[in-house]
Amino acid sequence: MFTAGNYVVAKSLEEAYQLNQKKTAGILGGMLWMRTGKRRYSTLIDLSALGLDGIKETENELVIGAMVPLRELETNETLRTYYGDAFLEAVRHIVGTQFRHMATVGGSLFGRYGFSDVATIFLALDCTVELYHAGEVPIETFLAQKPDRDVLVAVHLKKTPCKVCYQSQRITETDFPVLTCAVSRQESGWVFAIGARPSIAKRIENTLPYAPTAEEIAAFVAHADETLSFDSNMRGSEEYRRHLTRVFVRRAIGQLMEETR
Amino acid sequence: MTITVTLNGKRITDDVAPDLLLYDWLRQKGCLSVKCGCETTNCGLCTVHVDGKPTLSCAMLAVRADKKTVTTLEGLQEEAIEFGGFMADEGAEQCGFCNPGFIMNVLAMKEEPDVYTWTDRQIKEYLEGNLCRCTGYAGHLRAIRRYLAARQEGMK
């Protein structure tokens, strides 16, 4: 568990940002991950009073505040309308209901965790991350960057019509995943995101047409893992992860083609 | 730092350190049903309700409970005894160590809007964050089914 000298409920994003410029300060999300460390924080910065805990719908976007808990991703009706069960499927294995009432979207993305189901699902969608200082950046750019001293404000999901399929493999129900796979099919084409490689989720470069032939699918699946790097760890070998990637990609293509038939 | 919390129906104002866990504060206040079973936020034993939501008190700062309503098993005696009766009837416990957290999460679950239509799988998934190292959860599930059925019967 960490220790802390001071705790401030920020009154504005500017205040949170300024306080966070000190290297020894830390922004509190749900604090579930922070709790596992032993750091000494000079100041803990709480974003709870900034109204970042809701999901708002605008004409072109769904805006998910940084303090939205994972449980909300799972149960929110608007998300379900646009993405079916994909968010539910992505977070339902994360520890337990109580945990998911606490862990936040901001903390889950800012940490760029290799095992992250949350990073994987967002990476398959048309979305940007809003940072207080750097502004809106595409999710793939954000996930590839090292954590800095900025403040994550929200995730902007574009209302691009799409179908999404989420899968993960775990040794036991609530363990960290061995592999995560999120696939979306939109008119402009397919997006494949693979996470827990075991490093952070990445997209598979692809040129799969919107309505591929059986041969095109077979060829793509055969090489799905080749544009990504994989590693071994205590949860699974590199070879097993490559195998799972091909299986999940094939299943997702089949399921999404079936759904839009 | 000064916090004011409604704990089990009583308003309490207290001075706490910025890094004091809610779990430690609750035990200081005599809520000894709240226990710590792990250091990894995995076991659910420390579950309390914060503004009605099941929350791991081992992973929340006491300062964050300021102006909130916190309920522990001590504040839900009647409900706990009622559900505990179904647990006992179904032989759903052995050492009983996991019970306080488990009961608190079941009491939160019963407030979910469509809980009476839930499948066994939905119930199990809701309670996945509560670990019991003695039993295989089969008795727990039977107890919950009978408890929900009895409550639904009582509503008629």
Ligand SMILES: Cc1cc2nc3c(=O)[nH]c(=O)nc-3n(C[C@H](O)[C@H](O)[C@H](O)COP(=O)(O)OP(=O)(O)OC[C@H]3O[C@@H](n4cnc5c(N)ncnc54)[C@H](O)[C@@H]3O)c2cc1C
């Ligand atoms: C035991 C355990 C098991 C887990 N299993 C899984 C799993 O299977 N799958 C999965 O996807 N995830 C898993 N997680 C991760 C979890 O879901 C959360 O992603 C994680 O706890 C971080 O979220 P948080 O809100 O608790 O962030 P915190 O712990 O509060 O913060 C994490 C980091 O992000 C920073 N931060 C927080 N919010 C912001 C913000 N708005 N702007 C800038 N910086 C910010 C903090 O300063 C800190 O450095 C697990 C975590 C634990 C502890």
Ligand code: FES
């Ligand atoms: S003590 Fe184990 S989850 Fe809180």
Ligand code: FES
């Ligand atoms: S009855 Fe012993 S841990 Fe559950």
